[in-house]
Amino acid sequence: MREAERGGIYWPRAVRRIYQAFFLALFLAALLLMTxxxxxxxxxxxxxxxxxxxxxxxxxxxxSLTAALAWSxxxxxxxxxxxxxxxxxxxxxxxxxxxxxxxxxxLRRGPATEHNRWRPHFxxxxxxxxxxxxxxxxxxxxxxxxxxxxxxxxSLGSGLSPALHQLVGTGGWRPRIFxxxxxxxxxxxxxxxxxxxxxxWWCRALCPxxxxxxxxxxxxxxxxxxxxxxxxxxxxxxxxxxxxDEPFARHRVAECHACLNCIAACPEGAIGFRAFAPEDAxxxxxxxPRRRVLGAAAAGVALVPLFRASTLSAAxxxxxxxxxxxxxxxAGFLATCVRCGACVNACxxxxxxxxxxxxxxxxxxxxxxxxxxxxxxxxxxxxxQVCPTGAIRPLTIAEKGWTLEAGQGIRIGTAFFxxxxxxxxxxxxxxxxxxxxxxxxxxxxxxxxxxxxxRDGRPVRLQRPRIEPGLCVGCGLCEAKCPIxxxxxxxxxxxxxxxxxxxxxxLGNRGQLP
Amino acid sequence: MxxxxxxxxxxxxxxxxxxxxxxxxxGALAALGLRSRGRxxxxxxxxxxxxxxxxxxxxxxxAVIAAGGAIAPMVRAAVGALGGIGRFVGAGDVVLVKxxxxxxxxxxxxxxxxxxxxxxxxxxxxxxxxxxxxxxDVAVHDAxxxxxxxxxxxxxxxxxxxLALPDDAGFLEAALGGAVLSTWEVFRPxxxxxxxxxxxxxxDHALTRLTAGLKNWYGVLGxxxxxxxxxxxxxxxxxxxAFRPTLTVVDATRVMTRGGPTGGRLEDVRPVGLVxxxxxxVALDAWGARLLxxxxxxxxYLGLAEGRGVGSIAAGDALETVRAGA
Numbered sequence: 001m002r003e004a005e006r007g008g009i010y011w012p013r014a015v016r017r018i019y020q021a022f023f024l025a026l027f028l029a030a031l032l033l034m035t036x037x038x039x040x041x042x043x044x045x046x047x048x049x050x051x052x053x054x055x056x057x058x059x060x061x062x063x064s065l066t067a068a069l070a071w072s073x074x075x076x077x078x079x080x081x082x083x084x085x086x087x088x089x090x091x092x093x094x095x096x097x098x099x100x101x102x103x104x105x106x107l108r109r110g111p112a113t114e115h116n117r118w119r120p121h122f123x124x125x126x127x128x129x130x131x132x133x134x135x136x137x138x139x140x141x142x143x144x145x146x147x148x149x150x151x152x153x154x155s156l157g158s159g160l161s162p163a164l165h166q167l168v169g170t171g172g173w174r175p176r177i178f179x180x181x182x183x184x185x186x187x188x189x190x191x192x193x194x195x196x197x198x199x200x201w202w203c204r205a206l207c208p209x210x211x212x213x214x215x216x217x218x219x220x221x222x223x224x225x226x227x228x229x230x231x232x233x234x235x236x237x238x239x240x241x242x243x244x245d246e247p248f249a250r251h252r253v254a255e256c257h258a259c260l261n262c263i264a265a266c267p268e269g270a271i272g273f274r275a276f277a278p279e280d281a282x283x284x285x286x287x288x289p290r291r292r293v294l295g296a297a298a299a300g301v302a303l304v305p306l307f308r309a310s311t312l313s314a315a316x317x318x319x320x321x322x323x324x325x326x327x328x329x330x331a332g333f334l335a336t337c338v339r340c341g342a343c344v345n346a347c348x349x350x351x352x353x354x355x356x357x358x359x360x361x362x363x364x365x366x367x368x369x370x371x372x373x374x375x376x377x378x379x380x381x382x383x384x385q386v387c388p389t390g391a392i393r394p395l396t397i398a399e400k401g402w403t404l405e406a407g408q409g410i411r412i413g414t415a416f417f418x419x420x421x422x423x424x425x426x427x428x429x430x431x432x433x434x435x436x437x438x439x440x441x442x443x444x445x446x447x448x449x450x451x452x453x454x455r456d457g458r459p460v461r462l463q464r465p466r467i468e469p470g471l472c473v474g475c476g477l478c479e480a481k482c483p484i485x486x487x488x489x490x491x492x493x494x495x496x497x498x499x500x501x502x503x504x505x506x507l508g509n510r511g512q513l514p
Numbered sequence: 515m516x517x518x519x520x521x522x523x524x525x526x527x528x529x530x531x532x533x534x535x536x537x538x539x540x541g542a543l544a545a546l547g548l549r550s551r552g553r554x555x556x557x558x559x560x561x562x563x564x565x566x567x568x569x570x571x572x573x574x575x576x577a578v579i580a581a582g583g584a585i586a587p588m589v590r591a592a593v594g595a596l597g598g599i600g601r602f603v604g605a606g607d608v609v610l611v612k613x614x615x616x617x618x619x620x621x622x623x624x625x626x627x628x629x630x631x632x633x634x635x636x637x638x639x640x641x642x643x644x645x646x647x648x649x650x651d652v653a654v655h656d657a658x659x660x661x662x663x664x665x666x667x668x669x670x671x672x673x674x675x676x677l678a679l680p681d682d683a684g685f686l687e688a689a690l691g692g693a694v695l696s697t698w699e700v701f702r703p704x705x706x707x708x709x710x711x712x713x714x715x716x717x718d719h720a721l722t723r724l725t726a727g728l729k730n731w732y733g734v735l736g737x738x739x740x741x742x743x744x745x746x747x748x749x750x751x752x753x754x755x756a757f758r759p760t761l762t763v764v765d766a767t768r769v770m771t772r773g774g775p776t777g778g779r780l781e782d783v784r785p786v787g788l789v790x791x792x793x794x795x796v797a798l799d800a801w802g803a804r805l806l807x808x809x810x811x812x813x814x815y816l817g818l819a820e821g822r823g824v825g826s827i828a829a830g831d832a833l834e835t836v837r838a839g840a
Contacts (some may be wrong), residue, residue, distance in 0.1 A: 055544065062554070065547025076540045080533045139553065219532035275527045332554040502737065507694050509742040 006502030008270050009266035012273075012415035017087065020095040023047070027092035027149075031157055032347040034386050045342060047092070048149055049389030050075050053209040057143040057275045058389055060136040061335035066390030076216060077089035082273075087203060087210050088242060088257030093148040094175045094203055098242060101195040103297040108197070115199055116241040118252060118285070126288050127296035129211040140307060141332060141391075144338035147210050151188070154341030154365060156355050157183030177373060178344070180356045186367075206254070214254035218284035223253045224262060225277035230270035237262035237271055245285065247271060252285020304362075312360030317500075321359040322369040322474065324352055324399050325376060325410045326384040330501050337391035339365040343383035349374025351476060352383060368391075369412065371476025371492050372435060376412065378402035380441045387417050402439060402473055413474025414496035414505075415467050416446070422489035424464045428452045434478035434490050435465050444471035445478060445490075469496060469506050560689040560697040560787050566710045568602070568793060576829055577762075577792020579801070584836030585630035585752040585767055585789065586637075591838040592763065592791035593638055604759045605643035605708055610707035611635050611675065612667055612759075614715045614730050615651035617776055621665045624770040624783040626713045629669035631765040631789060635713055636673035648703045651733045657681065678703050683734040692752025694745050699736035704757065710796065711723035713757040716766045716802040718774030718782075722748055725775050726802035727762050727795045728754040728824075747814030754795060754815070755822040756812030764798050769805055788835065796820050800830025 030044040039300050049052065049071040052400050075086050087094050108115050132143035158178040163185050165175040180182070194201040195349050203210050217223075237247045240261035244379050245252040247262045263271045309356070312318040314331040324343055327333050344352045344367050351374030352367045359366050367383070369376060378401070382478040384394040401409015413435075423431035435445040447463040454460045467490075482488035570576075580592035585612045593599050603609055613627035621628050632649060649670040654661040661667035667677050680701060684710050688700040701723045704710070714730035721743060722729060731753035732739065742749040766789060772782040786805060792798050796819050800810035810816050810827045 052540075055547075055806070059543055059547045062552045063547070064550040064552030064555075065544055067548060070544050070548060073537075073544055080536050138839055219529065219536060221529050222535055247807055276529055278525060329554060332552065482702055506739070506742060507741040507749065 010260070012260050013264050016260060019089045020098070023090045024092040024095045024295060026157075027152070028169075031345055034382070035278070035348065045386050046387040048153075048338070048340060048342070049390075050086075050090075051147065051149050051209065051338075052079075052210050053143060053147050054078050054149075054389060056133065056212065057136040057141055057338070058336050060133060061139050061141045062332055066336075069389060075213070079213045079216040080220060082222045083220040083253055083256055083258045084210060084213045084243070085132035085258040086213055087207075090261040091148055091203075091209075093152040094200065094242075094257070096152070097192070097195055097200045097202055099315055101190050104196040108199075112240070113235045113238040116238040116244050116246075118244045118246050118255065119198075119205075122244060122255065123286050123288065124205050125211040126214070126286065127292060128206065129208040129215075130293045130296040131300030134297035135304050136335075138301060138304040139335045140304045141217060141335045141337055142206060142303075142339075142362060142364070144340060145365060146206065146339055147340070148202070148207050148209055150338050151191075153345065155184055155188035155353060157341045157345035159186075159188055175348045178350070179353045179358075179370065183356070184354065189500075199244070200242055203242070203257070214284060214286070217256070218254050218279075220253060222273055222275045223276045223277050223281075224251055224256055225272055226251070227270045230268045232268050232270075234267065236265045236267065239265050241292060250285065252279035252281050253279065254284025254286050259444055264486075267304060283402070305393050307360065309361040310360060312357070313362060317494060317497070318358055318360065320368060320370075321355070321363065322371075322413045322426040322476075322494045323497070323499065324367055324369065324383040324392050325412050326381075326395045326452075327499055328391055328393070333391050334359075334362050334366065336389045338367045338389055339387065341365065341367070342386040342388060343367045343392055346382040346386045347374065348382065349377055351375050351480070369474075369476060371479035372488065373480075375476040376474075376478040376504070380494075402475065404442065409473065411473045411496055411498040411511065413476075413492040413494045414469055414472050415474065415476075415478050415490050415492050417465060417467065418487075418491065419491050420485065421484050423466070423483070424462045426489075428454055428460050428462060430462060431483065432463050432465055433481050433483060435463075437477045437481045439475060440471050440473060442471065444468050444473070463492070472496070556646035560669040560687040561705055562701070563688055563690065563705060563756050565758055566708065566760045568760060570793070571597075574601075575792070575834060576826070577790060577797045577801070577833050579761045579788055579790045579835040580638045580838050581834050581835050582784045582790050585840040586634040586766075588635040588789040589631055589763060589791070590638065591836050592789050593761070595834075595836045596761075596791055596793070599638040599642045602711070603639050603642035603644050605645075607639075607642075607644045608646045608707050609639045609648065609709040609711060610678075610703045611639070611649045611670070611711045611713055612704070612730065612733065613636035613651060613664075613713045613723075614656045614717075614733065614767075615649075615660055615666050616733060618659050618663050619777065620663055622768070622780065622783065623777050624715060624717065624768045625775065625777045626660070626664040626666065627713050627765045628767050631763060632666050632713055633669035633673040633765065635711055635763055636670055636675040639709075639711070640674045644709075647673075647675040648678045648707060649675045650680075650683060650701065650703050652680045652701050652736060653733075666700040671801075675680060679816065680736065690752055690756045692749070692756060694748045694758075695742075698739075700732040701736065708825050709760045710757065710791040712757075712762040714762070714764055714788075715770075716764060716805055717770040717777070718772055718806060720774060722813065722815065724751065724799065724803045724806060724808055726764060727759075728799050728815055728819055731757045741796070747818055750815035751818035751822055751824075754819040754824045758824070760793075760794060762792055762795050762798050764802060766790060766802065766805055767811060771806060782814035792833075794829055796825025796827055797829035797833065800826075800827045801833055 049068040055069040055072040061334040242259045243257040245257040246256035419425040423429040438445040479488045578595040617625040619625035685699040714787035721723040770777045805811040
């Protein structure tokens with residue numbers, strides 16, 4: 001059946017749309033459910049586990065793979081069978097960009113067939129992939145910055161959704177605020193708006209996951225094939241072509257999203273999606289000169305030592321690179337984190353924030369705890385549960401150890417008092433909110449009773465808070481609740497965190513009380 | 515679906531072969547990754563610290579003082595009174611000679627071990643047939659500058675030693691098994707040498723009051739060793755229990771009496787003209803304490819080290835003196 005000519009429905013395309021709607025809904029639901037109470041045990045990160053780019057980067061960068069990422073073999077298998085069907089049928093970002101392209105179709109000048117011509121700069125994504133994989137081989141997991149699932153998740157979670165809250169309100173919840181939400185949101189809007197000029201520009205020109213699948217798709221068993229005997233050269237097959245793979249000429253299988261629009265559009269019924277069809281264009285239709293690929297890989301290789309030669313790197317993490325409990329040591333964390341922001345999205349207090357400068361260039365969009373925004377809830381384990389790659393390991397309450405006897409669990413940092421800003425220390429004014437909210441048992445904040453003298457000469461009995469470093473876990477409750485609400489009088493830095501052996505400033509064995 | 519035109523057997527085989535290769539390759543990589551513990555998984559764990567001290571020989575003195583001569587003959591006389599260098603170093607040994615070489619100060623300031631003491635120890639080791647003699651320390655000031663200004667680099671090289679600076683020699687995680695020091699980064703030669711000769715200088719120290727032999731082990735540590743100051747006495751006792759020297763040769767040719775451990779004023783440096791050597795590090799430190807007018811039992815780490823069986827404080831008051839000229 002060819003709906004273009006005969007008014008019927010081309011069923012495979014309808015099924016594709018159902019798939020797209022389903023996976024987009026699944027993805028959005030996962031993002032929403034991560035934050036909800038009571039349904040924490042759903043596999044909300046499952047879609048991320050399907051991502052072969054995450055798996056490849058994790059393997060290259062850390063020489064290991066977390067079990068859940070083995071699901072990505074299913075997408076590799078799908079691609080071997082049917083080309084980049086992931087791009088056309090599953091990828092939620094692809095679906096959104098397809099919708100955006102469709103919505104802006106009347107703004108593009110000229111015939112639609114011309115919009116969907118291949119352009120040389122669409123080969124950029126392969127070079128980006130080469131650079132990102134080369135960086136991964138040196139241990140930098142920055143590919144997540146361009147991974148479509150990560151890009152979409154963090155754009156929605158810590159860019160657009162907080163902006164939406166600002167616009168329409170939250171129905172009484174505290175609106176969530178994120179580091180660089182404007183930038184995160186603007187980048188996404190830019191990718192969205194780009195479709196007004198070039199259909200699915202991200203997918204065609206930039207997406208490194210698409211590039212990886214395109215390389216596999218060169219060998220795909222089933223692919224689009226025009227029967228030259230029946231083709232009338234009307235070029236209508238390109239009218240709604242998503243991948244700019246030019247089925248009317250020498251079909252570029254590496255670029256094809258298997259959306260099947262061309263089959264629906266062909267008035268001659270000349271196009272089919274066929275097993276063991278011969279290759280039209282050599283190398284899947286994208287020529288990648290070895291010089292360019294090596295140049296791109298060299299650029300990726302050059303980046304990493306430059307990152308590492310800087311402060312705020314794995315060798316010298318910044319004081320504010322406070323990582324969620326269960327995070328791997330910094331080098332492994334930077335290698336395996338895919339910058340998807342699932343943990344940031346899930347964090348119930350908004351304590352986890354996407355880093356812009358806090359964790360260096362290599363740590364862009366990795367999660368850091370900002371205690372001014374929130375604190376690490378002692379019994380909460382969400383970030384480790386939603387992390388798709390094991391960069392944050394799923395913990396048990398006992399492993400985290402913040403609700404049991406203090407001094408034995410995970411520590412993510414240490415609190416320090418700023419005596420000039422602290423009311424009892426700097427102004428002889430009673431306060432001790434920090435000590436009240438300190439959640440460890442016994443409390444890491446203790447009180448020194450002093451008889452001070454007020455400005456009028458009268459004696460003042462004060463309790464001055466002090467930190468017991470062997471007990472402080474770095475949760476940030478004291479900083480979050482300090483009444484000095486701009487720069488708190490007690491603040492957390494990452495020193496003393498238990499995941500890094502070199503970050504202890506106290507002599508003696510871990511957990512040992514002085 | 516009818517057989518599409520243009521399909522041939524060769525194409526089908528190629529496609530199936532490619533599919534198998536891709537899936538097999540991806541699967542194999544995934545399997546490898548799933549089994550691997552990863553790039554940052556620890557290796558064999560912290561290294562053990564070998565014992566390099568000799569069994570106690572009741573026929574020999576545990577320590578002696580040498581007096582009355584130039585520096586080199588005093589070193590030779592003291593070691594000779596212990597039974598000669600052949601008792602400590604043999605053919606094929608790799609010897610770490612560990613001076614105090616921590617400060618950018620010339621020899622007369624008494625902040626570092628005197629180069630002549632170091633050089634003579636090196637010469638003795640060479641004479642005993644050591645395969646390699648390494649002179650090294652983890653300096654506080656810039657290590658290359660210290661090695662040069664202290665005079666030790668030139669003297670040690672002339673005597674036939676190789677110099678080990680921390681950046682070149684590197685560190686290994688080692689199990690100290692102490693009360694406060696469990697594992698720490700340790701200067702690699704201090705773990706790999708087959709013989710360990712401690713060559714400290716006696717000095718005043720602001721925190722511990724005395725620095726001589728036991729405190730000199732601070733200089734084999736890397737990492738954030740400034741943490742030791744939070745419990746310096748226990749830390750030094752931990753170090754002394756972990757690093758048992760084959761031989762200790764104490765430089766008391768001149769002694770910094772104030773402003774330690776850095777010093778900087780010649781008025782604070784007292785000429786003493788003595789060298790001591792022995793196999794009991796605690797006795798030698800106790801003797802050094804007396805040189806500074808300190809009661810050895812008042813030095814916290816000496817009591818702790820004695821309690822760990824490192825040596826005897828009382829023995830420090832009963833050292834015999836040999837004349838270098840004799």
